[in-house]
Amino acid sequence: MRCSALLAAAGLLLSACDSSGDGGSGQAGSTSFQGRGPITYAAGKDATGVTPKVIARWNELHPKEKVTYIQLPTDADSQRQQMIQNAETKSNAYTVLSLDVVWTSEFAAHQWIDRLPENQFPLQKMLKPVVQTARYRGGLYAAPASSDGGLLYYRTDLMDKAGITAPPTTWSEMTNDCAQVKKKVPAAKGMSCYAGQLQKYEGLTVNFAEAVNSAGGIVTDANGKPDVDTPAARKGLDFLAGAVKNGTIPKEALTYQEEDGRQAFQAGKVMFLRNWPYMYSLAQKSPVAGKFAVSPLPGLDGPGSSSLGGHNLALSSFAKNKATALDFMKFFSSEDSATTFLKDASLAPAYADLYNTPSLVGKYPYLPVLKQSILHAVPRPRVVAYGDVTSAIQQEAYAVLTGTKSSAQALKDLQSDLQKATAQ
Structure with a gap:
């Protein structure tokens, strides 16, 4: 019998033990966490390039238990589809899964992922809404790796020139600000006002x-x-x-995913953009560096509400080398790793203290806004049949945005679709 060693670089005591050096059982529902050796990490492609660096640090410390990064497509729907296909065939190709926070219930209910030992993760140090996304029926089925809250990115340089001193808190204020900037700042006349992620996907x-x-x-x-x-x-x-119909949102935004919107904002095509915090560090290296800031999303009568985003680490029920996988999950979701992802990729950490650290707030001034966005975020539907639910939402919302259905009819149809999906 041998026990895992102390990870000095991460400050983590990895205490899982292994009674054998083989690959483990790989059976669904296994909670023995046995087996040591190479594993894989399946996640969407990382536009920031930080994930490979963190994995390389693990591999340097564990040359006999190396992690291979399997990069899945960038869009969430394709990631989910490939993970489900892997699970339905009971394949051990994926060991640790990077799950969108809304997939936990679905994957746990189908026994595609293992229940995790709560006492081996510092949940008490994490934001409560973030921890809740990792639970299913009272059990912990994932380790919070990062959170996410939607932010409004806006061009401070253009607003300053127009004499606007504060970001908008309502939709009407945003459209009015946009009109004022276009009227007073010649360089902004060709810009669109607002964009988000409106392609038919998650x-x-x-x-x-x-x-x-x-x-x-x-x-x-x-x-x-x-x-x-x-x-x-x-x-x-x-x-x-x-907003799409009157041009406040450009029709091109109907094809935007996160990266499309980021690139449009950095190219000076849109004045206001809804996106996740990961964009902050990338935009600081672009032509708009020093010319933008972030604020809470605007709403109808005041500040709006973000959807709660983020990613959790889950362990495939069919994987081998689960002792290694558990140790890697602790390493990858540690406060040390969260700090790295914050500094190098502006990913929202799960750990509450990082939002209040003066040195971090000084360097990343969006942290207080982001913390409030997460604490007041509204979770997407926590349902087992999430795939059916999100598909129905996308279908009906896109029909309204493209003018093929009225909002009244679409919401009536959506209510019926969601009732059927959640009754399963």
Whole structure:
């Protein structure tokens, strides 16, 4: 029998023990966490380039237990599809999975991932909403690796020239600010006002939910019961559709995912952009460096609500070398690694103290805004049939944005679709 060693570089005591040197059972539902050796980490492609560096640090310390980074597509829907295909064939190709926070319930309910030992992760140091995303029926089925809250990126240089001293807190203020900037700043006349992620993929579900929540509506309640056919939800969807129709949101935004929006903002094509915090460090290396800031998302009558984003680490039920996998999950989700991802990729950490550290706040002034975004964020539907739910949302929301269906009819149809999906 041999026990895992002390990771001095990360400050982590890795205490999992292994009674054998083989690959482990790889059986679904296994909680023995046995087996040591090479493993894989399946996650979406990292535009920041930090993930390979963190994995390389692990591999230097564990030459006999190396991690291979399997880069999945950048869009969340394709990532989820490939992970499900892997699980349905009971393949051990993926060991540790980087799950969007809304997939935990689905993967746990289908027994595609193992329940984790809570006492081996510092959950008490993490933001409570973040920890909740890793739970299913009272058990811990994932380790919070990063959180996410939507932010409004805006061009401070253009607003200053127009005499606007504060970012908008409502949708109407944002459109008015945009009009004032275009009127007073010649360089802004060709710019569009606002963009988000409106392509028909998971980003549209996020943007739709944020619009609905920011108008006082809900998609589902805390128990997963749909309640989206309401006047409040209609106001949120009508804001997006009306903005596309009148040009406040450029029609190109109907093809935008996160990276498309980031590039448009950095190229000076849009004045306001909804995106995640990962964009901050990249934009600081672009032509708009020093010319932008972030604020909470605007809403109908005041500050809006973000959808709660982020990624958790889960252990495939069919994987081998689970002792190594558990140790790697501790390493990758540690406060030390979270600090690295914050500094080098501006990813939102799960650890509460990092948002209040003066040296970090001084260097990353968006942290207080981001913390509030996360604490007040509204989770997307926590349902087992999440794939059916998000597909229905994307279908109906996109129909309204492209003008092929009214918001009233779309929300009526969506309510019916969600009731069917959640009744399964």
